[in-house]
Amino acid sequence: xxxxxxxxxxxxxxxxxxxxxxxxxxxxxxxxxxxxxxxxxxxxxxxxxxxxxxxxxxxxxxxxxxxxxxxxxxxxxxxxxxxxxxxxxxxxxxxxxxxxxxxxxxxxxxxxxxxxxxxxxxxxxxxxxxxxxxxxxxxxxxxxxxxxxxxxxxxxxxxxxxxxxxxxxxxxxxxxxxxxxxxxxxxxxxxxxxxxxxxxxxxxxxxxxxxxxxxxxxxxxxxxxxxxxxxxxxxxxxxxxxxxxxxxxxxxxxxxxxxxxxxxxxxxxxxxxxxxxxxxxxxxxxxxxxxxxxxxxxxxxxxxxxxxxxxxxxxxxxxxxxxxxxxxxxxxxxx
Amino acid sequence: xxxxxxxxxxxxxxxxxxxxxxxxxxxxxxxxxxxxxxxxxxxxxxxxxxxxxxxxxxxxxxxxxxxxxxxxxxxxxxxxxxxxxxxxxxxxxxxxxxxxxxxxxxxxxxxxxxxxxxxxxxxxxxxxxxxxxxxxxxxxxxxxxxxxxxxxxxxxxxxxxxxxxxxxxxxxxxxxxxxxxxxxxxxxxxxxxxxxxxxxxxxxxxxxxxxxxxxxxxxxxxxxxxxxxxxxxxxxxxxxxxxxxxxxxxxxxxxxxxxxxxxxxxxxxxxxxxxxxxxxxxxxxxxxxxxxxxxxxxxxxxxxxxxxxxxxxxxxxxxxxxxxxxxxxxxxxxxxxxxxxxxxxxxxxxx
Numbered sequence: 082x083x084x085x086x087x088x089x090x091x092x093x094x095x096x097x098x099x100x101x102x103x104x105x106x107x108x109x110x111x112x113x114x115x116x117x118x119x120x121x122x123x124x125x126x127x128x129x130x131x132x133x134x135x136x137x138x139x140x141x142x143x144x145x146x147x148x149x150x151x152x153x154x155x156x157x158x159x160x161x162x163x164x165x166x167x168x169x170x171x172x173x174x175x176x177x178x179x180x181x182x183x184x185x186x187x188x189x190x191x192x193x194x195x196x197x198x199x200x201x202x203x204x205x206x207x208x209x210x211x212x213x214x215x216x217x218x219x220x221x222x223x224x225x226x227x228x229x230x231x232x233x234x235x236x237x238x239x240x241x242x243x244x245x246x247x248x249x250x251x252x253x254x255x256x257x258x259x260x261x262x263x264x265x266x267x268x269x270x271x272x273x274x275x276x277x278x279x280x281x282x283x284x285x286x287x288x289x290x291x292x293x294x295x296x297x298x299x300x301x302x303x304x305x306x307x308x309x310x311x312x313x314x315x316x317x318x319x320x321x322x323x324x325x326x327x328x329x330x331x332x333x334x335x336x337x338x339x340x341x342x343x344x345x346x347x348x349x350x351x352x353x354x355x356x357x358x359x360x361x362x363x364x365x366x367x368x369x370x371x372x373x374x375x376x377x378x379x380x381x382x383x384x385x386x387x388x389x390x391x392x393x394x395x396x397x398x399x400x401x402x403x404x405x406x407x408x409x410x411x412x413x414x415x416x
Numbered sequence: 417x418x419x420x421x422x423x424x425x426x427x428x429x430x431x432x433x434x435x436x437x438x439x440x441x442x443x444x445x446x447x448x449x450x451x452x453x454x455x456x457x458x459x460x461x462x463x464x465x466x467x468x469x470x471x472x473x474x475x476x477x478x479x480x481x482x483x484x485x486x487x488x489x490x491x492x493x494x495x496x497x498x499x500x501x502x503x504x505x506x507x508x509x510x511x512x513x514x515x516x517x518x519x520x521x522x523x524x525x526x527x528x529x530x531x532x533x534x535x536x537x538x539x540x541x542x543x544x545x546x547x548x549x550x551x552x553x554x555x556x557x558x559x560x561x562x563x564x565x566x567x568x569x570x571x572x573x574x575x576x577x578x579x580x581x582x583x584x585x586x587x588x589x590x591x592x593x594x595x596x597x598x599x600x601x602x603x604x605x606x607x608x609x610x611x612x613x614x615x616x617x618x619x620x621x622x623x624x625x626x627x628x629x630x631x632x633x634x635x636x637x638x639x640x641x642x643x644x645x646x647x648x649x650x651x652x653x654x655x656x657x658x659x660x661x662x663x664x665x666x667x668x669x670x671x672x673x674x675x676x677x678x679x680x681x682x683x684x685x686x687x688x689x690x691x692x693x694x695x696x697x698x699x700x701x702x703x704x705x706x707x708x709x710x711x712x713x714x715x716x717x718x719x720x721x722x723x724x725x726x727x728x729x730x731x732x733x734x735x736x737x738x739x740x741x742x743x744x745x746x747x748x749x750x751x752x753x754x755x756x757x758x759x760x761x762x763x764x765x766x767x
Contacts, residue, residue, distance in 0.1 A: 224753045
């Protein structure tokens with residue numbers, strides 16, 4: 082093959098998933114009128130952004146240290162339950178609610194911040210006590226983290242009780258904004274913006290900072306980074322903590338989106354998170370972002386076009402992607 | 417003879433042998449030794465679970481891959497029989513048809529999942545099975561015209577198994593031999609046969625290859641074994657066995673529902689039973705099932721009363737309330753993965 086052909090092949094390899102994503106985004110325009118399409122697209126993007134927040138930590142942790150954390154959903158649940166405590170009447174941020182848009186968004190951001198800190202500390206403890214001893218052994222990792230998930234869910238029930246807790250959205254984030262005929266839910270816009278900010282922040286941290294460089298190098302070839310004298314283990318603990326914090330922030334947003342927090346909120350959303358991580362390619366943040374958007378868009382378009390198929394649409398999407406690329410859209414280069 | 421029946425796989429521990437004999441005799445004479453509907457239900461549940469958990473152990477303990485879809489196959493078997501009996505009426509033909517359909521569907525689904533995910537990495541398999549299993553759970557609760565939705569479906573079973581049927585007039589050993597007892601013995605003997613069949617499988621050359629894959633899949637491949645084929649074959653085999661366990665469960669309960677067969681809670685129970693009993697030995701499955709089932713049925717009562725006795729102290733009664741027994745099992749599970757990964761059977765064999 083000539084160098085030119087190789088280059089073309091590489092470009093196709095890299096951009097084909099983007100083309101597919103564009104197809105999924107714009108193809109429904111044939112069947113849906115533009116106003117409805119816009120609403121569904123923003124709903125899909127908002128859902129995708131929230132799932133991305135939860136999935137990104139999982140995929141990075143896997144890419145860097147080959148640890149698949151099945152207890153990730155527990156941190157999502159911790160974030161969701163913390164939000165109920167912080168934003169409910171009597172909670173520290175409740176008084177900020179209902180005055181202005183700024184106050185509502187501020188209260189939400191502060192809740193996310195608190196949830197991140199708490200989940201980060203819990204994540205640190207979880208890594209030190211539970212995960213640290215089972216590096217390198219996949220089978221035991223899965224078993225241990227599933228055990229951690231069971232214990233965490235039970236402890237959440239002990240602390241917050243078994244009944245679902247309602248968590249209404251703040252007043253100014255309810256309802257829709259109208260652009261002409263198109264009504265867009267405000268919360269979805271906020272979720273889109275926050276998710277995008279998180280993605281850009283992460284992209285910047287991974288591609289423009291020294292730590293990001295080391296993380297990416299660690300994903301590609303851990304031994305080499307260690308041989309150069311860097312402590313990948315310590316780096317990993319940081320990534321693990323960041324991942325759990327991101328999971329909790331996603332949990333806060335997801336809880337406000339659902340407006341009801343149940344014990345299984347983490348486990349339920351983990352199914353979507355796993356699908357996203359598989360579609361994106363284990364270990365890749367970019368793939369995870371694209372995968373999350375694909376899953377969000379597919380769920381919303383299919384829910385409108387063919388509600389009976391909507392249930393399985395994400396599974397079908399996953400199967401289709403795996404048939405096309407068995408390692409996901411953008412697999413991390415490590416074998 | 418005995419050696420042939422158990423495929424040369426001896427318990428290799430005196431205590432284990434005694435416990436297994438007690439379990440076998442207890443289950444064989446359950447209707448006479450432990451009369452009462454609740455104990456018979458516990459005994460039947462133990463029989464079914466032994467098949468389910470032992471088949472899961474072939475995947476987890478022998479082959480070293482984690483599936484979260486095992487109860488999905490259990491559910492497919494149960495729903496197969498339930499739908500067939502509902503549509504065709506209570507005949508043995510319907511039972512046969514439902515069983516064959518359920519087993520075949522399970523094998524096909526397992527093969528598709530396996531070929532899709534096992535050729536990449538075994539860890540994909542865990543995540544994909546989780547997703548597919550949740551898909552089936554949603555499917556079962558949404559397609560209510562077919563599956564009865566959230567409520568599940570009750571159905572009538574062949575007359576031979578109904579409580580009104582009498583095999584002999586009068587009593588044998590103080591028990592009326594009615595359809596329930598016949599049903600129990602159907603469950604017991606089929607389970608026993610399937611268990612012995614599984615012993616045969618894991619001690620065959622096929623089973624040895626599975627263990628080789630668990631120990632070092634790269635080396636197993638280098639020795640000329642197609643690892644993907646073996647892994648997929650193992651997951652198809654255990655899917656069929658789980659479906660058969662589902663059939664037994666449905667026939668015994670005369671009911672099938674999402675919570676009774678497909679839910680993630682049962683999957684976790686199965687996982688806990690395998691690991692606590694001892695991975696990589698089918699006898700571990702028996703021990704795990706018996707201990708955890710007895711605990712589930714009887715320890716919960718004990719925890720409930722202990723919790724009431726401690727009322728007034730903060731948090732503590734919450735921690736040992738009857739509903740919180742999964743908390744303690746979860747902790748026990750984590751500790752056992754750390755400190756005795758070979759489970760109870762492994763500990764017994766060390767002595």
